[in-house]
Amino acid sequence: MKQLMTGNEAVARGAWESGVHFASAYPGTPSTEILENIANYGEICSEWAPNEKVALEAAIGASFAGGRAIAAMKHVGLNVAADPLFTLGYTGVNGGLVVVSADDPGLHSSQDEQDNRHYARAAKIGMLEPADSQEAKDMIKIALELSEEYDTPILFRMTTRICHSKSIVELGERSERTVIPYVKKDKFNPIPAISRGLHTKVEERIKKLQAFSNTTELNYIEWGKERKIGVVSAGVAYQYAREVYGDSASYLKLGFTYPLPIEKIRDFAAQVDELIVIEELDPFMEDAIRAAGIACTGKSKIPIEGELNPDIVRMALLGEERETIQYDSSVVAKRPPVLCAGCPHRGFFHELNKFKDVIITSDIGCYGLAPKDIAICMGGGFSVAHGAQKVFNIAETGKRCVGVMGDSTFFHSGMTSMLEAVYNNSNVLLVVLDNRITGMTGHQQNPGSGLTLSEEAANITDIAEVAKALGVKHIRTINPLKLSEVKEAIEWGLGFDSPAVIITRWPCVLKRLTEDDMKEFGHYKAINKVDADKCIGCKLCIKTGCPALEYHSDTKKVTIDRNQCVGCDVCVQVCPKNAIAREGN
Amino acid sequence: MAEIKNILLCGVGGQGTILASRILSTALVSAGYDVKMSEIHGMSQRGGSVVTQVRYGEKVFSPIIGKGSADILVSFEAMEALRYLGDLSPKGHVVVNSHMMPTATTLSGAEEYPKDVIERVKAAADTKVLDAAKIATELGNARAMNIVLLGALVKLMELENLDWEAAIKECVKPAFVELNIKALAAGMATVA
Numbered sequence: 001m002k003q004l005m006t007g008n009e010a011v012a013r014g015a016w017e018s019g020v021h022f023a024s025a026y027p028g029t030p031s032t033e034i035l036e037n038i039a040n041y042g043e044i045c046s047e048w049a050p051n052e053k054v055a056l057e058a059a060i061g062a063s064f065a066g067g068r069a070i071a072a073m074k075h076v077g078l079n080v081a082a083d084p085l086f087t088l089g090y091t092g093v094n095g096g097l098v099v100v101s102a103d104d105p106g107l108h109s110s111q112d113e114q115d116n117r118h119y120a121r122a123a124k125i126g127m128l129e130p131a132d133s134q135e136a137k138d139m140i141k142i143a144l145e146l147s148e149e150y151d152t153p154i155l156f157r158m159t160t161r162i163c164h165s166k167s168i169v170e171l172g173e174r175s176e177r178t179v180i181p182y183v184k185k186d187k188f189n190p191i192p193a194i195s196r197g198l199h200t201k202v203e204e205r206i207k208k209l210q211a212f213s214n215t216t217e218l219n220y221i222e223w224g225k226e227r228k229i230g231v232v233s234a235g236v237a238y239q240y241a242r243e244v245y246g247d248s249a250s251y252l253k254l255g256f257t258y259p260l261p262i263e264k265i266r267d268f269a270a271q272v273d274e275l276i277v278i279e280e281l282d283p284f285m286e287d288a289i290r291a292a293g294i295a296c297t298g299k300s301k302i303p304i305e306g307e308l309n310p311d312i313v314r315m316a317l318l319g320e321e322r323e324t325i326q327y328d329s330s331v332v333a334k335r336p337p338v339l340c341a342g343c344p345h346r347g348f349f350h351e352l353n354k355f356k357d358v359i360i361t362s363d364i365g366c367y368g369l370a371p372k373d374i375a376i377c378m379g380g381g382f383s384v385a386h387g388a389q390k391v392f393n394i395a396e397t398g399k400r401c402v403g404v405m406g407d408s409t410f411f412h413s414g415m416t417s418m419l420e421a422v423y424n425n426s427n428v429l430l431v432v433l434d435n436r437i438t439g440m441t442g443h444q445q446n447p448g449s450g451l452t453l454s455e456e457a458a459n460i461t462d463i464a465e466v467a468k469a470l471g472v473k474h475i476r477t478i479n480p481l482k483l484s485e486v487k488e489a490i491e492w493g494l495g496f497d498s499p500a501v502i503i504t505r506w507p508c509v510l511k512r513l514t515e516d517d518m519k520e521f522g523h524y525k526a527i528n529k530v531d532a533d534k535c536i537g538c539k540l541c542i543k544t545g546c547p548a549l550e551y552h553s554d555t556k557k558v559t560i561d562r563n564q565c566v567g568c569d570v571c572v573q574v575c576p577k578n579a580i581a582r583e584g585n
Numbered sequence: 586m587a588e589i590k591n592i593l594l595c596g597v598g599g600q601g602t603i604l605a606s607r608i609l610s611t612a613l614v615s616a617g618y619d620v621k622m623s624e625i626h627g628m629s630q631r632g633g634s635v636v637t638q639v640r641y642g643e644k645v646f647s648p649i650i651g652k653g654s655a656d657i658l659v660s661f662e663a664m665e666a667l668r669y670l671g672d673l674s675p676k677g678h679v680v681v682n683s684h685m686m687p688t689a690t691t692l693s694g695a696e697e698y699p700k701d702v703i704e705r706v707k708a709a710a711d712t713k714v715l716d717a718a719k720i721a722t723e724l725g726n727a728r729a730m731n732i733v734l735l736g737a738l739v740k741l742m743e744l745e746n747l748d749w750e751a752a753i754k755e756c757v758k759p760a761f762v763e764l765n766i767k768a769l770a771a772g773m774a775t776v777a
Binding site: 002003004108132160161164165166167168236239240242243309310311312314322323324325326327328329331332333334335336337338340539542545547549550551553 | 674
């Protein structure tokens with residue numbers, strides 16, 4: 001049976017067909033749907049982990065115990081999981097283990113566009129790169145088999161366009177895998193004396209993988225009508241190359257990209273006039289090909305930055321540009337993403353922004369759409385605040401740092417950041433914006449939400465109790481939609497010589513409320529309207545950034561979009577003329 | 586079947602652009618075409634601009650197109666048509682919904698929404714303007730305007746013989762199948 005699938009859906013299907021026993025991930029675009037789809041297959045134990053390191057470690061445990069396992073993450077997530085990854089490269093596996101890295105060239109929704117192919121080389125493990133959904137499904141099976149055959153984890157490198165593009169997949173059936181019996185082995189316990197021996201095996205393994213790479217059908221030649229141009233490419237870049245050159249070039253299409261099939265590339269290069277390496281981001285293949293003494297063209301013409309597409313490749317290599325419609329695009333208004341109408345973050349930031357000499361250190365989440373001064377990485381909001389506060393104090397600037405992060409980010413890596421501020425004592429204000437769900441990536445459950453990935457009841461970790469256990473002396477939980485409560489809490493929190501913690505507790509406006517949520521927060525949704533006679537057009541409500549509010553320059557009045565308003569009442573509290581009230585009142 | 590056709594659908598988060606693309610892709614696959622569809626997830630739920638691309642033919646390589654490559658641009662919101670007009674082939678067609686949705690910057694008064702946006706699109710390309718919101722409301726649900734627009738696309742791309750009923754049944758909840766079939770027919774009827 002044929003089905004149109006995204007690369008992410010195909011990875012999930014491939015995992016199921018290959019008899020995978022255990023899968024874990026932390027959500028992150030563009031990788032999130034891999035685990036969401038694996039969770040649809042009841043045979044696989046599938047879980048959201050608190051972070052990527054934990055996800056990989058859990059998958060390692062599953063592999064060592066003899067199961068087939070997958071850990072999935074976005075590119076920056078692999079930085080978090082790098083510690084276990086490198087040692088895993090030494091220990092090898094028991095059951096097959098695949099680590100999926102979903103890179104984001106073009107930064108569609110990321111803070112950098114790092115090229116994670118380098119991890120395969122750095123950790124000395126095998127790497128596969130699918131070029132469409134069919135390959136994504138097929139290669140997961142091959143990756144698990146290679147993992148077991150060569151005793152290596154496999155890095156399965158995808159990119160946004162592979163993850164989120166749909167193409168046709170021929171479905172197969174699940175072949176059940178018996179769990180390989182666990183036997184205590186030295187390699188699972190890499191103390192220095194053992195690891196020295198493991199390193200020798202790693203170097204032997206890379207040679208074997210090199211030989212495999214040169215012979216496998218995963219790396220194949222497609223001869224075109226001519227042999228003037230020979231293209232070496234992999235992943236989605238191969239599709240762009242085919243689009244640009246069609247049958248006029250010949251291709252060495254790579255699916256197994258670390259170690260590279262250098263001898264196969266050398267043979268191919270000898271049979272074409274010019275070798276062109278077409279790859280997104282870094283010259284990962286090009287550098288290795290040049291180092292082997294094979295002449296090629298690559299990044300001297302093809303951009304190293306951003307995502308490629310057929311146009312960019314065509315312009316770079318052929319100097320040809322497509323004819324386009326000429327028109328004035330300057331009148332098109334920007335359409336940036338904004339905090340939703342009714343977002344619980346709005347009230348908190350509206351008040352926080354009134355405080356002078358406050359530096360907001362934030363990180364990765366919807367709240368990153370609110371004003372901020374600094375953001376680095378998941379969980380960084382609190383520790384960056386701590387370090388900055390120490391130096392602001394040394395310089396006697398009087399500046400105060402307020403660190404903000406969401407509930408899921410707090411569980412991801414914010415707990416140790418909070419501990420830093422407690423242990424090394426700084427007068428920071430740390431705010432957990434607890435909207436009861438992982439918002440930015442589309443509502444994944446987390447350790448505080450009460451449900452697992454499979455929507456079964458889960459133990460709930462209480463953020464205030466965690467803060468207390470970490471040693472925070474000043475903790476307050478507030479409703480972020482009550483502006484007076486927010487203002488008073490921020491003033492309170494900035495009044496100490498040691499860290500204070502505020503937890504703003506209100507569900508994401510898009511969250512499907514659970515029974516517990518209903519009990520705690522009630523059915524609060526209502527609609528507000530503006531009394532045009534009272535509205536003076538001061539735009540104070542507009543400054544909250546709510547997309548349900550519209551200012552009309554002709555009438556100098558504000559109106560509220562009934563379809564968006566949920567009655568969060570932030571604008572009601574901001575209006576100096578009491579012009580906004582519930583509909584019907 | 587040899588020639589690859591490129592369709593670009595654009596709109597605003599929440600308008601059902603992706604659902605329309607899924608119905609389209611499903612019907613094309615059932616008809617035996619090779620199909621690739623590309624969408625960008627991420628922050629679209631938060632009122633951002635959404636674009637999906639559907640490519641079909643005998644053998645499709647790239648899941649995305651470049652500038653000046655779309656055979657047809659279907660815009661679910663008026664101004665979004667102007668935003669993506671550069672992706673349309675100079676020989677291509679536009680189907681644009683006359684429905685206008687403000688942006689965060691126009692709501693606050695920081696930028697003006699260009700009121701003459703439809704005229705601008707018409708001046709630049711062969712354009713079919715639809716009041717899809719009105720048509721869908723007459724059918725009983727304004728939210729079905731995405732399928733009305735899909736209907737116009739189907740007719741313009743001469744795809745009316747595909748099994749749309751089956752595709753709709755595969756992609757939407759049973760309660761909305763009837764409405765969507767009617768909306769598709771209403772959209773097709775707008776094109777002579």
